[in-house]
Amino acid sequence: MSTGGEGGLKVPPELRRIAWLWLVLSVVATPLVVIFVGPLLPPGSASDAAHGQQQDNTVMVAIVVPIMIGLLLYFINALIMFRGKDEADALTDGPAIRGQTRVMVLWIATTFVIVLLLAAWGAYELFPGEEGAGGGLGSAPISVALPANASSALPVQVIGQQWTWTYRYPTFGGVETTELVLPVGQEVRFSVTSIDVIHSFWAVHLAVKADAVPGNANVAFVKPVREESSTVRCAELCGLWHGHMTSRLRVVSPAAFRAWIAHEREKWAPIQHYLPAYKPTYAPEPTYRAE
Amino acid sequence: MSAAAIPAAGPVREPWWRGLGRFNVFTGIVLGIGGYLIGALVIGHVLSKGIPAQTETNQNDIEFVCGILLGIVGFLVGMGFLNYPIARLTGAAPTLREKEEKGIARYFTLCTDHKVVGIQYLWGVLFFFLVAGLNAMLIRTQLLYPTEHFWSADNYITLVGLHGTMMMMMTTSMVLGPFGNYFVPVMVGAKRMAFPRIEALSFWLLPVAGVVLLAAVGAKGFPTGWTGYANLSVQAKLGMDCYLISFALIGISMALVGFNMLVTVYTMRAPGMTWTRLPIFVWSVIATAFLQLLAAPVLIAGMSLVLLDRVVGTTFFMPFSGGSPFLYENLFWFFGHPEVYILALPGFGLVLEILPVFSRKPLWGYRLAVAGLMGVALLSFFVWQHHLFVSGINPDLRPFFMFTTELISIPTALVFLNAMGTLFRGKIRFSVPMLFALALFFNFFIGGASGVFLSDAPSDVSTHGSFFVMAHFHYTIMGGLVFAFFGGLFYWFPKMFGVHLNEKLGKLQFWLFFIFFNLTFFPLFAVGMLGQPRRVSAYSPSLQWLNDWVTAAAYMIGLSFAVFVVNVVYSCFFERRRPEANPWHSKGIEWQLPTPIPVDNFERVPVINASPYEYGTPEAPLVANLNPSHAEVVAAGG
Incomplete structure (x- = not known):
């Protein structure tokens, strides 16, 4: 590779001004964004997983902001400074600079370091011990992916079917409900499955998402930290009424939860024995296709 | 069919069934529809017999898929994609004859x-x-x-x-x-x-x-x-x-x-x-x-x-x-x-x-x-x-x-x-x-x-x-x-x-x-x-x-x-503004050619002398030598 005229890594005069401008803007803008925009970033902080993802998003925004400022400054500066002054000038040739090895090496090294940092940070957020990331972990997650208090988590089964969600609480007699109610401050262990096609269980404000795959129990952990009501949605196209596949989610105090679950058990007791015994997955019969 | 029967330099012999149609998009559509009907109503119908999952519901995938697949084959045959293989199998000489057709019609044919x-x-x-x-x-x-x-x-x-x-x-x-x-x-x-x-x-x-x-x-x-x-x-x-x-x-x-x-x-x-x-x-x-x-x-x-x-x-x-x-x-x-x-x-x-x-x-x-x-x-x-x-x-x-x-x-x-x-x-x-x-x-x-x-x-x-x-x-x-x-x-x-x-x-x-x-x-x-x-x-x-x-x-x-x-x-x-020969003043080889580019692109095999990005190097040669001498071709490794 023939390298262009100049050697060395001195900042060329055309770039000196924007180099300073970039430095100043980045040093000012990045902390401002982290401090003021960070706490507003989705998915909020209604659960440990949401909080972890918000932190994650903040870090990535903080990395993206100086890069974006730098690229914008460079392009705007270049387009103004190097534009052809008039039609004739725009048809004369620029200097034949074909490349500069040091710039290339610096560029590759910088992007590589950023990528390494991002990957390391993402992996750290993924296996934090105390806070789960809220994503589906498959049917048999390895221990390092589990939150520290996984063993004391409240098990809740999520069953997707076209086009509704139902929930079973195996530690409360396997009672089945159409509303998801969770006690605040309690680690929850979702086991997500489906009895027909692939759905995706998305508790939006808790920042939990786990695909509901027929024949598979997809485990996800979360600890809600605020009493709040919201909506569960389906995030994987599952056919006609995909957009309407919602259900209500309430995070309530532990006492209210105990009262609610006792009431549900009492309400559904007469028909409880028609339900299949609690299992991680259910195979419906017959398995013909619809219509 | 022996190769000796083919005139050495003449055009490829017209197959007898060429007279039935010109093998363009219209014959393609006709044969495509025909193929669909045969595939769905005959082949698919026979194949799906005795399969209640198909025949006793209101959707018969076997008929439908057979129809589409045969329709596709019909369309491609109608476009003339089999003409050349068949002509070659019957002994015709290799040719690129389709290239020489002129006019708007060639955009609706196999060209x-x-x-x-x-x-x-x-x-x-x-x-x-x-x-x-x-x-x-x-x-x-x-x-x-x-x-x-x-x-x-x-x-x-x-x-x-x-x-x-x-x-x-x-x-x-x-x-x-x-x-x-x-x-x-x-x-x-x-x-x-x-x-x-x-x-x-x-x-x-x-x-x-x-x-x-x-x-x-x-x-x-x-x-x-x-x-x-x-x-x-x-x-x-x-x-x-x-x-x-x-x-x-x-x-x-x-x-x-x-x-x-x-x-x-x-x-x-x-x-x-x-x-x-x-x-x-x-x-x-x-x-x-x-x-x-x-x-x-x-x-x-x-x-x-x-x-x-x-x-x-x-x-x-x-x-x-x-x-x-x-x-x-x-x-x-x-x-x-x-x-x-x-x-x-x-x-x-x-x-x-x-x-x-x-x-x-x-x-x-x-x-x-x-x-x-x-x-x-x-x-x-x-x-x-x-x-x-x-x-x-x-x-x-x-x-x-x-x-x-x-x-x-x-x-x-x-x-x-x-x-x-x-x-x-x-x-x-x-x-x-x-x-x-x-x-x-x-x-x-x-x-x-x-x-x-x-x-x-x-x-x-x-x-x-x-x-x-x-x-x-x-x-x-x-x-x-x-x-x-x-x-x-x-x-x-x-x-x-x-x-x-x-x-x-x-x-x-x-x-x-x-x-x-x-x-x-x-x-x-x-x-x-x-x-x-x-x-x-x-x-x-x-x-x-x-x-x-x-x-x-x-x-x-x-x-x-x-x-x-x-x-x-x-x-x-x-x-209808006719462009100059090289409206962008590009060094790319495509701008060295006349507009429209002739059927064979280059009259003779060109010799490439430079990269197309030699801006700022006035002494750089044109990218392509469109009319090279024998010695230049040999020197370039041709």
Whole structure:
């Protein structure tokens, strides 16, 4: 590779001004964004997983902001400074600079370091011990992916079917409900499955998402930290009424939860024995296709 | 039949049945319809006898699929794709006779002139872009209201599937089809593609696939979007077969284009066209061709297996009969992720081709650009499970796929560095192609930065399957490929059609498109983060004002394309501004040739003496010596 005229890594005069401008803007803008925009970033902080993802998003925004400022400054500066002054000038040739090895090496090294940092940070957020990331972990997650208090988590089964969600609480007699109610401050262990096609269980404000795959129990952990009501949605196209596949989610105090679950058990007791015994997955019969 | 019976130098003997029809698109349609009727009413009917799952429901997949497959065969026979093989089998001499036909009619036939195929592709691609774009308008119209207001959920989900599938199918050939076929042979100094009939076949499969896909509307639609996840696709109605067959056809077309391009560039470069003199656009075509050749067969396999599940009753993807929906997800995304780079790489190549011309500088870091394109192509095979972070796959693999995905930003960033270096100290002209090329870098940066959020496994938990993803890939595909496509179209239109597109209307289109593209898709990142899943016909009422904003801006994108249509009509039929021989003052080899380019491109095999980016080197020779002496050919290694 023939390298262009100049050697060395001195900042060329055309770039000196924007180099300073970039430095100043980045040093000012990045902390401002982290401090003021960070706490507003989705998915909020209604659960440990949401909080972890918000932190994650903040870090990535903080990395993206100086890069974006730098690229914008460079392009705007270049387009103004190097534009052809008039039609004739725009048809004369620029200097034949074909490349500069040091710039290339610096560029590759910088992007590589950023990528390494991002990957390391993402992996750290993924296996934090105390806070789960809220994503589906498959049917048999390895221990390092589990939150520290996984063993004391409240098990809740999520069953997707076209086009509704139902929930079973195996530690409360396997009672089945159409509303998801969770006690605040309690680690929850979702086991997500489906009895027909692939759905995706998305508790939006808790920042939990786990695909509901027929024949598979997809485990996800979360600890809600605020009493709040919201909506569960389906995030994987599952056919006609995909957009309407919602259900209500309430995070309530532990006492209210105990009262609610006792009431549900009492309400559904007469028909409880028609339900299949609690299992991680259910195979419906017959398995013909619809219509 | 002995070879001696053939006149040595005469034209190929007319087969006796040629008198029955001229073998063009009309005979193709007639035989296609005939094939469908025979396949559905005779073969399919007989085959499905005694299978109650097919005959006793109101949808008989066996009849439908047999009809479509035989219809496709009928169309291709009617187009004349069997004429040459049969003529050769009966002893005719090898020939490229189809190339010599003249006039408008050749655009409706099997034509082996790569320039005709390129223009066929261009109009085909633009037509499908129009249909799929109108679908997008209809989708956005629905989303003006948080509940079903204009379309039933049924029609809406079919619109979403049609828009996604048609765009994904069409964009695979959006650059390689028109510009690849038209300019790659010219740029490497060849007289034709390596396999001209396969080139024609790869084009004619595109309209066939488009028609089969559109037929889904009449067959109760399909509910799966462009991803076609099993086992939803197995339980879906008849329209699903249309999706499966058309996507598989596009897979075949892609693989054919890929290997045709590779062979052409490898074997047909003119003397002196070394690997380092190859235009960067041709390098991007090579990288894309590798992806197409290696990824498309996986798509064909996946589509065929779903078709077998639906038609024959196998259970590859049926979870309660020993199959697995995960198998489909892996097959699909093993194709699907290289696919998105099949869409991105030609766009990179195009803008890197345009930038040196309009900055009047050599392409900065040529080898680095090649490494970048090849690096993206290679890495794209190692990232597919980032689509499955929350699907319930083995979670130990998430850090690996997160890392490989983020690694792709390194070769992608190289393309940015090439652009920045090329602009530096240049003489920049803001012609329409340059505007589109520059916009790609703005759009693709936002697309790439949002991609980092999606590649990050914890962050992906919330953004996966939401409008955030949708905004992300529209930024990369529409903001990248479609902008590059229009840049290339404005750049090469004078060469392809001998007409200069109007600059003012072009700039109007560009600014409308650029501004409203960003106003449409940037808010969608927020819509996704706030909890709106993709492909929903109903959403949270609290998000209505954002959705209405997006819809209004999307209509303005539609307006920008209307400006383009007006521009083409106005420039071609009213203004008719004949371009100079080299309107952009480019050093590219294609501008050394007369307009229109003669049938055989070059009268004699040219000798390549320089790279096409020798700006600022006045003593550099012309790229091609179009009339080399014998000694010069020998000296160049010919």
